[in-house]
Amino acid sequence: SIFPVTGIPHSSVLFSKVHLIYNYFVSCLYSLVDVFVQLMGDVFPELKDNEKKIKDIIRDEEASFENTLVKGYERFKKAADAVKENGGAVLSGQDAFVLWDTYGYPTDLTEVMAVDFGLSVDMEGFNVSMEEARQKARNARYKAGGKSIVLDANATSQLHNQGLSSTNDSPKFQHEVHSSVVKAIYTGSEFITTASGDEDFGLVLESTSFYAEQGGQIYDTGSIEGPSGSFAVNNVQVFAGYVLHICSFLEGSDSRALSVGDEVKCKVDYARRALIAPNHTCTHMLNFALRKVLGDHVDQKGSIVLPEKLRFDFSHGKPVQPEDLRRIEDIVNQQIKDGLEVHAQEIKLADAKRINGLRAVFGEIYPDPVRVVSIGPKVEDLLANPESKQWLSISTELCGGTHISNTRDAAAFALISEEGIAKGVRRITAVTAECASQAIKLAQLIETDINEASKLLDGATLEKKIGSIKNTLDAAAIPAARKADLRGNISKLEDQLRKAKKKMGEENIQKAVKTAMDAAEAAVSQGKPFCVTRADVGLDTTAVREAVVKAMNRFKSLPVMVFSIDESSNKAVVYAGVPPDAPNGFKVLDWLTPSIAPLKGRGGGGKNGLAQGQGSDASRVQEAMEIATQIASMKLS
Template sequence: MKSRDIRKAFLNFFESKGHLIVPSAPIVLKDDPTLMFNNSGMAQFKEYFLGNGTPKSKRIADTQKCLRVSGKHNDLEDVGFDTYHHTMFEMLGNWSFGDYFKKEAIAWAWEFLTEVLKIDKDRLYVSVFEGNEAENVPFDQEAFDLWKQYVPEDRIIYGNKKDNFWEMGDQGPCGPCSEIHIDLRSDEERAQVSGRSLVNADHPQVVEIWNNVFMEFNRKADGSLEKLPAKHVDTGMGFERLCMAMQGVTSNYDTDVFTPLIQKVAQITGLKYTSNEVKNISEEQNKINIAIRVIVDHVRAVAFAIADGQLPSNTGAGYVIRRILRRAIRYGFTFLNQKEPFIYQLVAVLADQMGEFFPEIKSQQNLVTQVIREEEASFLRTLEQGLHLLEKVVAETSGKEVKGEKVFELYDTFGFPKDLTALILKEKGYSFNESEFEAELKKQKDRSRAASEVATGDWHILVEGNTEEFVGYDQTENEVKITRYRKVDSKKDGILYQIVLDATPFYPEGGGQVGDRGVLVSANETIEIIDTKKENNLILHFAKQLPENVNTTFQAKVNTELRSLAASNHSATHLLHQALRTILGTHVEQKGSLVSPNYLRFDFSHFAKVTDEELKEVEDFVNARIQEHLPLIERRNIPFAQAVEEGAMALFGEKYGDSVRAIKFGESMELCGGIHVQNTADIWYFKIVSESAVAAGIRRIEAITNKAVKEYFADQEHLLAEIAALLKNPQDVAKSVTSLQDENAKLKKQVEQLLKDKAKNLKGELASQLENINGVDFLAVQVDLDAAGVKDLAYELGNNKNNLFVVLATVNENKPMLTCYVSKELVESKGLNAGQVVRELGKYIQGGGGGQPFFATAGGKNAAGIQEALEKAKEFVK
């Protein structure tokens, strides 16, 4: 069976069992502060397991894009070296929310594998939870008895807590699980060694393909377990591993999930890939195989992340994506000899392969291709820069072992991988101190971990049931009761309390808009709400203290000034989006935004810098809509399909429900859950303050509205007045500034000519000071010239000399600089090297530098060391 047929068979089977088939959630999570990426099939359903929401069906099935590269689930370093770990993978899943339980889950799993897919029953093993006395959880007798109906007892394995008790995290829903493993070894191998002994032993051909999790407990903050009010089923089947089983191969990479990508890499590089069936391959071929596996795996993860709205960057989720891509580039650079961008060419293959099930990869194909190509080009430049830096480190190393701290600096500052460093050093006959490197890496990880450590307490439930609702579209003040609260202690923010209200007017951070701030007021006290966020369908109000009486009634009051300013900026982003699509073209799509009371930031797809003329057009377009006094037309709870059909813009990477809210100002109509002005006139004025690049094909506009614009104009007026006063209040300030610039340019030319004349005069004076040492005309002296003058002087002195060695020192604005000139003949005959000279002498001025063998410079910060440096220069010719 082809991979697409296997997908269809799974979804059709569970649809026949009464399951609603839902699309995959985005791989990038935007509404769950506990996760960067969707790392399992159940991530998008967490709120249902926690009891904070109601699913549209009690039975659901899907195929979910997952990414495991950070945190508890991190497979990155295994990828490429084995045949079954991946960064991005698909998880086929069927779910029961308080409906069926173990009996049906086990029966249907067996039916699908053995009757629909016709997998040989003799190749399958199952596991059940053996129980855990410390947790007071007994052996899963029910699952064991159910499995006995389908498999012999000797094929049922007792699994421990590590293998057969699944948990969402340190806290939350969890329960025993029952896994299904498949033995893909040859008949001869199976006859010699029982597959039972190889289950969960990391054997590449005896692998888990399906996990049935029976959610029946809740893990509390103190580690104890309590029963959930309802029992759920959460299953996950590794799609790539299932394809391996169905296509009669022993490696995921030999399935049609990966072979088209592998063939494309082979075509581009001219190198072949050998399948897992080929034995006794050379070490060189094995390295090529690993590199190709890394690249075809990683391009899937990166491409889908970008398609879902996560661009590579230097922080957070963007850094993870950049790191994955750079790992792929580095393997191509080192083992496939690819010195130019090439991975971007795989996107077209991926889009053809997966576009039917995941349309976002098709619709975003151009953007994904451009971003990956630019990232490749950028990192290849970084690798080149790293090579130069490494040469410098080697030159400064005494002995044959480079300090681990230096290698870590290359890794941390320039993204230069340690294994590539090791490879290059080995070629030069060097090594590095790995224990020192690991010590520095551990320090960095400890710092990062300490900064992000969070201890979350259990919820204190005051009101049972799902009573919470958001009333903030219509009210900014409301009478409320606290339904639950918990304490959170983080290294970053200290102790905070998360409070949930029954009917809150506070808007939780989302859709780019920051969360509301305000107060909870009772008869006896006022509690400040410093932020509002949403997690697992709960609106969390953050406070530094709890009310003395959590059971009393409060008046919840939103800070209306901050909210109205944020609303002004949010509505302006909609008008900005419309303006950009009108002026630049309909290829423009929103790729991210930040809406705060102070300013707005809007990221969008566009492949060129927006010109000043275009920016002026965009600004005028938005302000024209403001001047038209367009009223807000808001429609709530309309079907998603209907809203899109009527022209509403839906953003890629956003998760929409069946019912949505549409916001319309004139011709601008978007799906949006944020807070908006009632009329565009409330925005007052729109002013762009900057336009820049974020990544390849992505531009960013920052702008201000309302109060911030008034302050901006006032500041500009004040600045103009100050400039006019400095110019003695001329009638035409611009003309006066132009006149000053012209005068300055003339004076600059005069100064440059005077310095050249000074250098020429100095040449004759210094020529008489040359000292012949061992056949070398030597001079080391401090001069009063700028950098350009020193260079001219050095070359002037060297014009008529074949044996000149000069070191000139200067100080400009308290910053010392050393310049070394060596005649080319001396470089060849005496082995003198200006670059090495300035590196050595630069130590005396607490600096460093480099250059060519015949000319180099070094800057520093200790001018007092100049004299000693000049004295030491003589030792090079002695």
């Protein structure tokens, strides 16, 4: 059995189908690794170099797949049992969709499993859930750009058939107002000659200085000025070589129309791009640092460069340890400190590929000529001796994005988080410039708070401070390595708190026991048949209870009640003890319950003659003690 715990019926059609799927993924694929490497290893030598890694990954996937099957079945069984308990006969389409979407169960497998439970599946509901999910995906596209306008294959074919050349976007590396001509206006469904009204529209220009989203870098925003008003550029995308500016009419424009053939001026929001550029350059330096620290197996799996942060996905089989994160961060910051020049040049693709250490994204199709970005040496120096091993110690990549001119312009780099996003793929999020400086300052402030907290002697105050610092630290966007260090410092604080609590508890017990003993001894010497006293040990119930028990053990026939309050919270704790041989049937709850009424108290117990009470109005503790004294006097007189 491959499911010895879940109880999947072995003889059922269900088990046969699950077993078939499992065997396909596990037995078949894993057994083909050796054969595949043998057949294709000469063509793809990296297969031979990474044969063990490939096997390890498939082995991990096998375990993960089996686990997913088990969890999916458990999810199905829970849903099916719920349907049967309610007298139903149909598994909901939403449940079937979750099995498909989250656990990878095809609908026909779900239907077979449902038959084993005497159920059918609401396929119409499944289709509705599927369409809702697709609609959510559609709505998410170009969310930041408002209306979703896409040049599909049919639209780009129309432009091509009209003889319209691809958009010249070479001015995107300039930092000045660029003049161009409107070549096409697109609504998302059709091309029009004039845009007017309040609807968003797509604009294709002859040339543009706007950067279209590509290579991980977010699109530019800004405005386009026409002869009859200005238009906001909310998003810029490229489709088959045509750069599409998704525009909306600016409020307050005198005229609200734009036509094909109009001359326009492109005004990029260069202040926003100035925030993006250091993030892009630091993405390159991060890529270099990752390979230097973690090894040559690191490959870029994706990235996004935004004004407020950068995100970089890379191949690595396990979490990156804090000490390695610190080394990676230090390498990038050292390059920033060194003030290295950032060079970019278009060269032949074949020449670029000869440069030792050149980084490119696997699977990406690059143009010819291609743009090379190097940090440190000039591109012509790389071409002069492309096979030199010294180029392995610098960052060189194929990239069409915008960058800073010198690494010192990035000012600072802070690696905020590192996490896994898929099997063998990790993700780093980082910030630069002012955002990085703020992250570093915030880490310093938290460290100062921790140092100040370590000087606190009062356990209750320290406990509140630790809770506050932990909440701040969890939510703080600070360097990940520093966060790990600070969590370690908080652990030391918690150890300090535990020791302080233990010491305080011991001191409270000694104080409460002495108070109760002195009061009980005084009561006996005065001929009182009971003892009511107050021990100022806050809400330490252990200390108050110990005081009552010790006093009763010392003075065998003496009923004892001890009060203690916490003025800051205005709460009280009370313990009472009555010996089993107390006269007149005197019971502990008969004494405790009315005594704590002024405290707005509640209590319980009675086991072995002991009972505990709590009160929410400690200001009336004296009144409560007087009532306790009166009750005991009457009962024990």
